[in-house]
Amino acid sequence: MRWTKYLIWLAAAGAFYALTLALSGAGFISRFMLMTMVQICIYIIMALGLNLITGFTGQLSIGHAGFMSIGAYAAGFLASTYGGRVSAALTEALGGAGGAAVYYIFILATLAAGAFVAAAFGVLLGLPTLRLRGDYLAIATIGFGEIVRIVLLNTKALGASSGLPVKNSVGWTTAYWLMLLSVVLIYNFVNSSHGRACISIRENEIAAETMGINTTKYKVMAFALGAGLAGLAGGIYANHMYLIHPNSFNFLKSFEILVMVVLGGLGSITGCILGAVVMTVMNNALSAFPEMRMIVISVLLVVMMIFRPNGLMGTTELRLPFRRKAAGGKEDVTHGL
Amino acid sequence: MNPRKNGILCLLLVLMCGVLVLSGCGGGGAATPPATPPAGGSDEPAAGEPINVGLNLELTGSSAEFGLSGQNGMKLAFDKVNAEGGVLDGRMFNYIPADNKSEAGEATSATTRLVGENVVAILGPMTTAAVLGSIQLVTDNNIVLITPSGTNARLTVNEDGTLNPWIFRACFIDPFQGEVAANFAMDVLGAETAAIAYDIVGDYSGGLAASFKQTFEAAGKTVVREEQFSAGDTDFRPIIENIKTAGPDVIFVPAYYTDDGRFVLQARDAEVTVPILGGDGWGSGDMVGIAGAENMNNTFYVDFVYMDDPSLQDFVSEYQAAYNRAPDGFSVLGYESAMMLVEAVKNAGGTDPEALRSALENLGEFTGISGTMTFDPETHNPAKTAVILESVDGVKEFKQIVEPK
Known part of the structure; x- marks a missing residue:
């Protein structure tokens, strides 16, 4: 049954x-639409990570762009510094096509490195700060995001304030499949015993602790996974957007991701995907009307908060009608996907 | 109403909004005729076909003032050319604005969108980082890009000395400004010693400071004190105390108007009365409002143009009539970059990418509204005049015009 579903x-x-x-x-999808689609994938990965931290584990984090920039700079630095040499060496050793294929693996490795470095920073930040609760944690994470940005702005080796140019070597294919991989990862994590522990922390931290759940451990775990996904998204961003600049990862970016998650519904995987799609499409579709863009998005948010304070999806998931019966007795935590 | 139904309704509403937005977007795209002629047709599009130009500008965000001024200037230029019957037997310019939100990544998005709209040229962005985010894209797609005010030398010539063939600019570069300020300090103000305070965030301020120092010391004068700050700092008093102790003849503070306004205010409060110099970052925004008119006396800065220049008066009155506000240096640069493109299209006799690029490269001597400039085909940088303005009781007064070498 499970395998049929996956298939x-x-x-x-x-x-x-x-x-x-x-x-x-066939030319029906323009280059700009394709870029928008890649951006949607990037933001879905970001939103999934933040949703794990904020939606499922209940820890308010407003420094997600900080993790994204760490991943972007780690991946971008590797790709821009060693990419040329690796590419040349591979072409010499394996010829044009073979070299390009192995070079692609190198690029994927830089993405993995970005995710890993960001996850490590997630643990580093999580261990001391996750003992804080609610708004205290939010302020600590804002501080973290700003520290990362200022450090990058002043690091000459990473281009400082003129940004780090990175070749465009990742496109729709990579972004799309990595996005799906992230969805599967988060879906399985949330439905595992670890995920249930995280949800219990969100519901009532004291009760969870009383039941023998090591709350700090699970919070750090959620934080590391969320940060790792943000780093992965950052790596895709770096390898797709030609140039990374510290100011692209400012406080507003963190906030934009939080808005996607809240708009879609805290604690809903399909919700945050929907939120990321809606926000990115609106943002890009309205780019020709800058004076309207801010107003439309703000009004949408105000209306949302009045009529659906829990977001578009609340904590429920979108599911296909035929799955409703098939779910049978055992209910998924996320009510099936 | 039960919550599930409510949810589905909301979802539908959002989806409908999305579809509307998307179809609106697609409809707009379909309405513009394709710039590339159908296969088998002539290479050159028919006479009368509009020339699509993308304006990739900072319309919102921290540098919005630069982008909006630039956009007004560009629109004024294109509207004027169109009203006079266009170029090349009645081809009109069709400008397509795109907002880059003063941010490098968004500038890449905006450029991608404009590439999809079949533009033959992109004007903007105004700021260095946003231009850097567009270089590879326009190069890959053979589209010329003219930045009105990206002063960083690296935009047109890479660090390894290679030229970015598709990037052009309408302004002088940072090192020139530092030289102009240093020469002014020595020759006109008679300074023997100087102190420099610059912003470490960004290439701009440090670049100006370095070229000032080089020129100043090459002439046998001494820089007695160098201080650094970060954009957004509010307390400059420790820096000012250090500078005061060193006792320089002039102080050079080449950052943007918000920081430098506070710097001047606090320096005058600390009874530092020596002349203070700045770069073109003082030119837009309310420097006098921040520092106070009286404190601004005995300060000088380098700018692109002097608005009371008699040769600019036609432009100033047209601009005033069109937008009901006074133009600034960025509107002049926006106007001039549009005129550069118009001239290049005329010289190229069409919009073939390579012909257009070559026409811009070989523009040579070009007469804009702020004077005559000469384009160097090796660097794509114009040699153009700079002006030094003095603030007298809150009013900018013309002090000196500096010809390029």
Whole structure:
């Protein structure tokens, strides 16, 4: 049963991917739309990570762009410093096509490195600060995000204030499949015993502790995983956007991600995906009307908070109608996907 | 109403909004005729077909004032050319604005969108980081980019000395400004010693400080004190005390108006009366409002243009009539970059990318509204005049015009 479900999802994902390739090949998807789609993937990964921290574990974090910039700079630095030499050496050793294929693996390795470094910083930051609660933690994470930005602004080796140019070597294919991988990762984590421990912390920290859950451990675990995903998203961003600049990862970016998660519904995976899609599409579609953009998005948020304070999805998940019966007796924590 | 139904309704509402936005966007794209001719047709689009120009500008965000001024200047130039019947037998300029939110990543997005709209040229962005985010894209797609006010030398010539063939600019570069300020300090103010305070965030301020120091010391004068601060600092008194102790003849503070306004205010409060010099970062925004008119006496700064210049008066009155506000240096640069493009399209006899690029590269001597400038095909940098303005009781007064070498 479980494997059939996965296969159906995989087939659906593959079909969607094939459709996008066919459409962009036929010229129906412009370059700007394709870039918007990559950005959507990046923001979905970011929102998934933050949703794990804020939505499922209940820890308010407003420094997510800090982790994104760490991942972006780690991946971007590796790709821009060693990319040229690695590419040249590989082409010499394996010829054009073989070299390019192995070079792609190198780029994926830089993405992994970005995610790993960001996760390490997540642990480093999490250990001392996760003993704080609610708004205290929020302020500590804002501080962290700003520290990262200021340090990057003053680090000459990383381009300081003129930014770090990185070749564009990651496109829609990579972003799309990594995004799906992140969804599967978070879905499985949330439905595991670790995920249940995280949710119990959100629901009532004292009760969870009384039941023998090591709350600090699970909070740090959620923080590290969330930060790692932000780092992965940052790596994709760096390898897709030609240039990374510290000011692209400021407080407002963190806030934008939080808005996506809150808009979609804290504690809902499909919700935060929906939030990321809605926000990114609105942002890019309205770029020709800058004076309208801020107003439309703000009004949308105000209306949302009045009529649906729990976000579009609340804590429920979108699920296909036929799954409702098939779920049977054992209920998923996230009510099926 | 039960919550599930409510949820589905909301979802539908959002999806409908999304579809509306998307279809609006797509409709706009479809309405513009494709710039590339159908296969088998002539290479040159038919006469009368509009020339699409993208304006990638800082319309919102921290540098919005630069972008909006630049955009007004560009629109004024294109509207004027269009009203006079366009170029090349009636081809009109169709400008497409895109907001880069004063941010490098968004500038890349905006450039991507404009590439998708089949523009033949992009004007802007105004600031260095945003231009850097667009260089690879326009190079890959053979689109010329003219930045009105990106003064960083690296934009057109890379650090390894290679030229970015598709990038052009309408302004002088940072090192020139530092030289101008240093020469002014020595020759006009008769300074033997100077102190420098610069902002470490950004290449701009440090670059100006370095070229000032080089020029000043090459002439046998001494820089007695160098101080650093970060953009956004509010308390400059420790720096000012150090400078006061060193006792320089002039102080050079080449940052942006918000920081330098506070610097001047606090320096005058600490009874530092020597002349204070700045760069073009003092030119936009309310420097006098921050520092106070009286404190601004005996301060000088380098700018692109002098607005009371008689040759600019036609532009000033047209601008005033169109937008009901006074133009600044950035509007002049926006106007001039649009005129550069118009001239290049005329010289190229069309919008073939390589012909247009070559026409811009070989523009040579070009007469803009702020004077005559000469473009160097090796660096794509114009040699143009700089002016030094003095603040007298809160009013900018013309002090000196500096010809390029």
